[in-house]
Amino acid sequence: MLLPDDQMVDDSELRLLGDSAEAFLAARASSGRLRAGGPALDPDIWAAMAEQGWLGMCLPEAQGGLGMDASAACVLTEAFGAALLPDPFIAMALMPSLLLAALPGAGDEIAAGIAAGERLVTVAWQEAAENLAPLPRDAVVERNGDHLVLRGRKVCVPAIASAGEWLVTAVLDGASALLRVDPALRGVEVEQVLLVDGTRMGAVSFAQVRLDETAVLARGDEVERATARMIAGGQLALAAQLYGIAKASLHISLRYMETRVQFGSAIARFQSLRHRAVDLKIGLELARAALRDARRPHGAGDQAISAAKASASEAAVATSRAGIQLHGAMGFSDEADIGLYHKAALTGAAWLGSARLHRTTSTQGRGRDRESA
Amino acid sequence: MNRLEEISASVVVHRSELADAEFRAAWRAWLEEHCDVQMLRPARRLAGAPLKAWLRKLNVHGWRAPGWPREHGGMGLSFAKQLIYREELERLGVTRWLDLGETLLGPMLMRHGTQEQKATLLPRILDCSDFWCQGYSEPNAGSDLASLRTTAVRDGDDFIVNGQKIWTTFVQDATHIFTLVRTGRYERRQQGISFLLIDIETPGITRRGIRNIAGDSEFGEVFFDDVRVPSSQLLGTLDEGWTIAKSLLEFERTSIGSPFLADLALKMLNSLAERCGIADDPVFAARMKGFASELDVARLLYADLCGRFVSGEKLDSEFSMMKLVSTELFQRTAEYAVEVLTPYQAGHHDQPTRVLFEELNHLYLISRPVTIFGGTSEVQRDIISRSLLAV
Numbered sequence: 001m002l003l004p005d006d007q008m009v010d011d012s013e014l015r016l017l018g019d020s021a022e023a024f025l026a027a028r029a030s031s032g033r034l035r036a037g038g039p040a041l042d043p044d045i046w047a048a049m050a051e052q053g054w055l056g057m058c059l060p061e062a063q064g065g066l067g068m069d070a071s072a073a074c075v076l077t078e079a080f081g082a083a084l085l086p087d088p089f090i091a092m093a094l095m096p097s098l099l100l101a102a103l104p105g106a107g108d109e110i111a112a113g114i115a116a117g118e119r120l121v122t123v124a125w126q127e128a129a130e131n132l133a134p135l136p137r138d139a140v141v142e143r144n145g146d147h148l149v150l151r152g153r154k155v156c157v158p159a160i161a162s163a164g165e166w167l168v169t170a171v172l173d174g175a176s177a178l179l180r181v182d183p184a185l186r187g188v189e190v191e192q193v194l195l196v197d198g199t200r201m202g203a204v205s206f207a208q209v210r211l212d213e214t215a216v217l218a219r220g221d222e223v224e225r226a227t228a229r230m231i232a233g234g235q236l237a238l239a240a241q242l243y244g245i246a247k248a249s250l251h252i253s254l255r256y257m258e259t260r261v262q263f264g265s266a267i268a269r270f271q272s273l274r275h276r277a278v279d280l281k282i283g284l285e286l287a288r289a290a291l292r293d294a295r296r297p298h299g300a301g302d303q304a305i306s307a308a309k310a311s312a313s314e315a316a317v318a319t320s321r322a323g324i325q326l327h328g329a330m331g332f333s334d335e336a337d338i339g340l341y342h343k344a345a346l347t348g349a350a351w352l353g354s355a356r357l358h359r360t361t362s363t364q365g366r367g368r369d370r371e372s373a
Numbered sequence: 374m375n376r377l378e379e380i381s382a383s384v385v386v387h388r389s390e391l392a393d394a395e396f397r398a399a400w401r402a403w404l405e406e407h408c409d410v411q412m413l414r415p416a417r418r419l420a421g422a423p424l425k426a427w428l429r430k431l432n433v434h435g436w437r438a439p440g441w442p443r444e445h446g447g448m449g450l451s452f453a454k455q456l457i458y459r460e461e462l463e464r465l466g467v468t469r470w471l472d473l474g475e476t477l478l479g480p481m482l483m484r485h486g487t488q489e490q491k492a493t494l495l496p497r498i499l500d501c502s503d504f505w506c507q508g509y510s511e512p513n514a515g516s517d518l519a520s521l522r523t524t525a526v527r528d529g530d531d532f533i534v535n536g537q538k539i540w541t542t543f544v545q546d547a548t549h550i551f552t553l554v555r556t557g558r559y560e561r562r563q564q565g566i567s568f569l570l571i572d573i574e575t576p577g578i579t580r581r582g583i584r585n586i587a588g589d590s591e592f593g594e595v596f597f598d599d600v601r602v603p604s605s606q607l608l609g610t611l612d613e614g615w616t617i618a619k620s621l622l623e624f625e626r627t628s629i630g631s632p633f634l635a636d637l638a639l640k641m642l643n644s645l646a647e648r649c650g651i652a653d654d655p656v657f658a659a660r661m662k663g664f665a666s667e668l669d670v671a672r673l674l675y676a677d678l679c680g681r682f683v684s685g686e687k688l689d690s691e692f693s694m695m696k697l698v699s700t701e702l703f704q705r706t707a708e709y710a711v712e713v714l715t716p717y718q719a720g721h722h723d724q725p726t727r728v729l730f731e732e733l734n735h736l737y738l739i740s741r742p743v744t745i746f747g748g749t750s751e752v753q754r755d756i757i758s759r760s761l762l763a764v
Contacts, residue, residue: 258763266764274758275751281761282694289674311670359666360659 014075020052021079030084034340040086040199041162046117055093056115058233059101063111070098070233071295074240081244081316081348084340086199088122090237091158096121096167098233099178102226106178106218107167122163124154124181124204125227132353134227139170139206141177141216148172148216150179150187150209158351160192160202168206169227172216176223179215186210197343201351232302235309235352236294242312242348243287246319249341250280253323256338260328273326280319287315303361310358313349320345388435389449396450397457403436404465415466415637416736420591421546424470425501432499438475445483445491446499452683456627463633471542474498474505478551481568485609485617494570508538508552508571508595509618515540516752518553519562519615523597525554525569527604532556532569534577534600540746544593545582547573557612568614570606577601587738627679629747630695632671635703638740639664641733642710648726649717657713664706671698690760693753700743701750707733707740 028045049055054076059065073094080089093114100111113119127138139152150170157166166181183190187209192200218226254277257268267273287308294308320342324331331338349355388396407430411423419427431437439458441447450458462469479498482491497503514521523536534554541550550571557565573580577600582593609617643661646652652661678691710733718730744750 254761268762268764271755274762275754277761278694278697278754278757281757282698285691285694286670286674286698289677290670292677293673307666307670307673310666360662 014072017072018075018079021076024048024052025079025083025085028085030086031337031340034084034086034198035334037198039162040088040159041092041120042087045085045087046120049087049089049093050115050117053115054089055117056097056111058094058097059111059115060104063101063104063108064115065097065101065111070094070236071297073233073237074291074295077237077241078244078247081241081344082248084245084248084337084344086197086344088159088162088199090234090241092120092122092163094237095123095230095234099123099167099226099230102229103178103218103222107180110165110167110180110217120162120164122157122159122166123230124157124166124168125231126156127152127154129155130354130357132231132357134169134224134231136169136171136176139168141170141172141179141211146212148211148213150181150206150211152206154204155201156351157202157204159199160190160204161200166204167217169223172219175220176227177219178217178223178226179211180217181206181209181211181215195347197340197347199347231352232305235305238348238352239287239291239294239305239308239312242309242316242345243284243291245341245345245348246284246287246312246315249316249320249323249338249345250277250284252338252341253277253280253319253326256327256330260330267328276322276326280315280322283311283315283318287311306353306358306361309353310355313345313355313358316345317342317349317355389443389451389454393453393457396454397461400436400458400461401465403434404461404467407434408465408467412468413466414468414732415463415633416641416732416739417468418589418591419468419470420543420589424472424543424546425504427470428472428475428501432501437499438479441475441479441495442483445479445495447479452627456679456683459628459631463631463636466637472498472504473507473542473551474503474549477507478505481551481608481617481620484620485568489605490570490608503548504543504546505549505551506541506543506547506573508541508550510540511537512539516749519566521553521555521566523552523554525556525567525602527556528601530604532602532604532607534569534571534597534602536597537594538597539583539594540592541595542592544573544580544595545590549573550595551608553614553618559612563615565612566614566618567611568608568617569602570608571600571602575600575602585738586741587735627682627692630675630678630692630699632668632675632699632702634736634740634743635668635671635699635706638703638706638710638736639668641729641736642706642714645710645714645717645726645729645733648721648729649714651713651717660709660713664702664709667702668706671702674698690757693748693757696747697750697753697757703743704740707737711737 033042053066056063056065057068058070058073061067077090096114097111100107110119110121114121125134127136139150139154141148141150152170154168166183168179168181170177170179181188187207189205189207191203193202194200257273257277258266260267290308290311294304320338323338324342327336327338330336388399391399428437436448438447439450439455441449443449475498479495482494486494494503498505509518511521511523523534523538525532525534536554538552550573552569552571553566554569555565556567559565577598579596580593582590584590585592646657651657675695678688678695682688714733
C-alpha cells in the first residue's frame with residue numbers, strides 16, 4: 001500500500017484521513033473486482049465509505065457533512081487511485097456534494113442522503129465532449145400549465161450504471177436551473193458507453209420529460225457558480241487520483257524490474273530500462289509539484305487546477321503505458337495489475353478535460369503576454 | 374581597509390539583514406541603474422575584460438559573492454536571499470556570467486584550505502586580482518572523470534605536473550587554474566587524485582583556445598609539460614582531492630536546474646513569431662501553449678525544490694531531475710523555434726528583428742551542450758536511477 005505523499009499532507013487532520021484511507025483500502029483489494037467486471041459501485045463498500053464520513057465530507061456540517069474542501073478529498077482520491085478503487089467517489093459523492101454545498105437549502109435532503117450513502121446521485125451537466133462550460137444551453141426546461149417540460153441532451157454523465165437519480169442543469173426562463181430528475185420518467189433515454197476500464201458513462205436525452213415544480217432545486221446565477229465550483233473540485237480530486245495511479249504504476253514497475261531476471265541479472269540493471277524509469281519519475285515529480293500548487297490552502301485558480309489535471313493525466317498514462325513495456329509479456333497478461341492501472345489512467349485522463357484541453361487552458365493568454373526578450 | 378572598502382563592508386552587513394522584500398527591491402534598483410544595453414543580453418555570457426570589470430564593479434558596490442560568509446568578504450546571504458539574487462538577474466534579463474573562483478574554488482578553499490591559503494587567495498578572487506579556471510576534464514576523462522591521467526609526481530618541495538586538460542572554460546582569461554591530478558594509484562580510481570592550485574603563467578604550461586559551434590572561444594585546452602608546482606599549492610589532503618571536488622557548495626546545485634534558459638527561448642519564440650506573422654497560426658499557437666504549460670509546471674517544481682532546500686531538506690537526485698527537466702525543455706523549445714522560424718529569417722530586414730534572430734540562433738547553439746556539461750543527461754539518469762532502484 002502506498003501512503004499519500006508526505007509532501008501533500010502537512011495537516012494533522014488530513015494525515016488522519018490518509019491513515020484511515022490506507023487501513024480501509026488494505027482490507028479491500030480492488031483488482032479481483034476489476035477483473036471480474038462487476039459494477040463499479042459495490043454497495044458494501046459504499047456503505048462503509050459513508051460510515052467513514054467520506055461521502056459527504058465536502059458538505060457543510062449543517063447538511064450532514066464534515067465541512068472539508070476538495071483539496072482535502074485529494075488525500076482520499078490519491079489513495080483510491082493507487083489502490084485502483086473503482087467505486088465512483090468523485091462522480092457520486094464529491095461532485096454532487098460540492099454542487100449542493102454551494103446551493104444551501106436547495107437539496108438538503110438529497111445532500112443528507114448522499115452523505116449517508118442512501119441516495120445514489122450523479123450530476124448531468126456536460127453538453128458536449130471536451131466542453132467544460134458550466135452554463136447549460138441545449139437542455140431547456142419550460143413551463144406548461146401546472147408542470148414543467150424538459151428537453152435536450154447531456155453527455156459524459158459519469159457512473160451512469162450506478163446512479164438512481166440525477167441532478168441536471170438546464171435553462172429555465174433564460175437562467176440556469178438545477179433539477180432533480182428520476183431516470184425512470186417517460187421520455188428519458190439513456191445510451192450507456194462502455195469505457196476501456198469497464199466503467200460506464202452515459203449520453204442522456206430528454207424528450208419532453210414532464211416534471212413537477214418540486215423538481216427545481218435552485219435557479220439563477222448561483223447554479224452556474226455552483227456548477228463551476230463542482231467541476232473545479234472534481235478536476236482537482238481527479239488529478240490527485242491520477243497522481244495516485246501514476247505513483248503506484250511506477251512503484252510496481254520498479255519492484256518488478258528488481259525481481260525479474262533475464263540474461264543472468266535483474267532487468268533493473270539494464271541501463272536502457274533504468275533511464276526509462278527515471279523519465280517516468282520525472283513526469284511524476286512534475287505532476288506532484290503542479291498538484292501541490294493546485295491544492296494550496298488559500299484556494300488555487302482554475303489555471304493551477306488545469307496544470308495539475310494535465311500533468312497528472314500525462315504522468316498516469318505515460319507511467320502505466322511504459323509500465324506494461326517494463327513488465328515484458330507479463331505486462332500484457334491480465335494477471336499483472338499494470339494493465340488495470342493503464343485502463344484506469346486512460347479513463348481518468350479523458351474525463352473532465354483531457355491533458356490537451358487543460359494544457360491549452362492552463363496558459364490561456366499567458367504565452368502571448370510575455371514580453372519580448 | 375581604505376575608505377571605499379569600509380563603506381562597502383558596512384553596506385554588506387546591512388544587506389544580508391534586510392527583509393527579503395527590501396533586499397529584492399534594493400538589488401533590483403541597483404541592477405536597473407547599472408545595467409547598460411550590453412548587460413541586458415541574457416542569451417550571452419560575459420567574457421574577458423568586460424567580465425572582470427563587471428565583477429569588480431559588483432565587488433566595489435558590495436554585491437559580490439552572495440553566498441560567501443561575511444568574514445571572507447562575501448555578502449553572507451541566506452539561501453532564500455541567494456535565490457532572490459538570482460531571480461532578479463533572470464527577471465531583468467541580465468547578461469549571464471560565470472566565475473568559478475567565486476562559485477567553486479572559494480567555497481572549497483573555505484572548507485579545506487589552510488589559514489594561509491584562505492588569507493591570500495580569497496581576497497584576490499573577490500577583487501579579480503586572480504581569475505580562476507577549472508581543470509577537471511581531460512580528452513579521455515569527461516563524464517568518466519575518475520579516469521583522468523594528468524599526473525603530479527613529488528620532487529622535493531614541489532610537484533612535477535604532466536598531462537593535458539580540456540574544455541577548460543575561460544582558460545584564456547584565467548590567471549590560475551585549479552586542477553585534479555593523479556598522485557597515487559589505488560583500487561578505487563577515485564582515490565589517488567589530488568587537488569592542486571596552479572599559476573597559469575608557470576613555465577611548461579601552454580594554452581590553446583577552442584572555438585565552439587556558437588562562435589565563442591570561451592573554453593580551451595591546457596598542456597602541462599614538466600610544470601613545477603610548490604607543494605604548498607596542494608588543497609586538502611594528498612590523494613583525497615576527489616572528495617573536495619565533490620563537496621561543491623550545495624547551493625550551486627540549485628542553479629543548474631533553473632528553467633531560466635527555457636523561459637528565455639520561449640520569450641524569443643513568442644516575440645519572433647509575432648514579428649513573422651505566424652503567431653495566430655492554430656498549429657503554432659497550440660505548440661506554444663504546450664511549451665508555456667510545460668514551463669509553468671517546470672517552474673512549480675523548481676520553486677518547490679528550492680523551497681524545500683531553503684527549509685533544510687536534503688535533496689540529491691531531485692536536482693539532477695530538475696537539471697534534466699530544464700535543459701531538455703530548453704533544448705526542445707529552442708529546436709522548435711529554429712525549425713519554425715528560420716524559414717522567415719531572410720524575409721525580415723528591420724534592425725530589431727535581425728538582432729532577435731541572431732540572438733535566437735546563438736541561443737539555439739548554446740542549447741546544445743547543456744545536456745552534456747555538468748554530467749551528461751545520460752549520466753544524470755544513471756545517478757537518479759540509483760535512488761529509484763535497489764539494484
